[in-house]
Amino acid sequence: SLSISVSISPSGEIVEGRSVNLTCRSDANPPVQNYTWFKGTSSVGKGETYTMKKISSVDSGEYKCRSSNEHGEKLSEALTLNVLYPPKSVSVSISPSGETEGSSVNLTCSSDANPPVQNYTWFKEGGSSPVGSGHSYRAPQRGSYYCEAQNEYGSQKSAAVPVKGVIDGKHITAALHITLVLNGDQYTASPLIRHPLTRQDFVKQPG
Known part of the structure; x- marks a missing residue:
């Protein structure tokens, strides 16, 4: 019976950015006239050898070769391509978002990587030393935080995410009557205010 086989070169781990060749071989008699390559059910190429230059994560999947001659x-069989790549699309989500009352906020780092991320490291913008590690981090104070995701093929940093309204794990509140005089006009702050004061905390008084 007719036999057909598929091989890959170079052999071993397939890392993103490299060139990969898939080769189809058949003992058909008369010889094969056409080779067609499929990824899943989609036709992706023709010829005995199918070359993928600068292979990427989207090229992962199952590949098959169809050989044909005048007799059929x-x-x-399927050959599975597993492309390895460093972390990408690294991002940070924050919960709860916006202002928080009386507690720290939870930051979560997400990434697309193969193999999965081995290490997550957290930094506060403006500082060079890590402030935490792990998939999630509880931010104890206001500032901008970012994470760095790493596997054996590389690393990537997320954009910084601002954390607002948290000071050492809790809001500082004050029951004070604060009056501000500006250009002869008198402004009074709300009796219960959060630190630090902003322009919105003051209400202009009549007269």
Whole structure:
């Protein structure tokens, strides 16, 4: 019976950015006239050898070769391509978002990587030393935080995410009557205010 096989070169780990060749071989008699390559059910190429230059994560999947001559055609067994790549699309989500009352906020780092991320490291913008590690981090104070995701093929940093309204794990509140005089006009702050004061905390008084 007709045999058909698929091989890959170079052999071993397939890392993003490299060039990969898939080769289809058949012992058909008369010889094969056409080779067609499929990824899943989609046709992706023709010829005995299918070359992918600068392979990327989207090229992962199952590949088959179909050989045909004047007597018929045959489909090969599937060859699975598992492309390895460093972390990408690293991002930070914050919960709860916006102002928080009386507690720290939870930051979560997400990333697309193969193999999965091995280490998550957290930094506060403006500082060089890590402030935490792990998939999630509880931010104890206001500022902008970002994470760095790493696996054995590389690392990537997220954009910084601002954390507002938290000071050492809790809001500082004050029951004070604060009056501000500006250009002869008198402004009074709300009796219960959060630190630090902003322009919105003051209400202009009549007269």
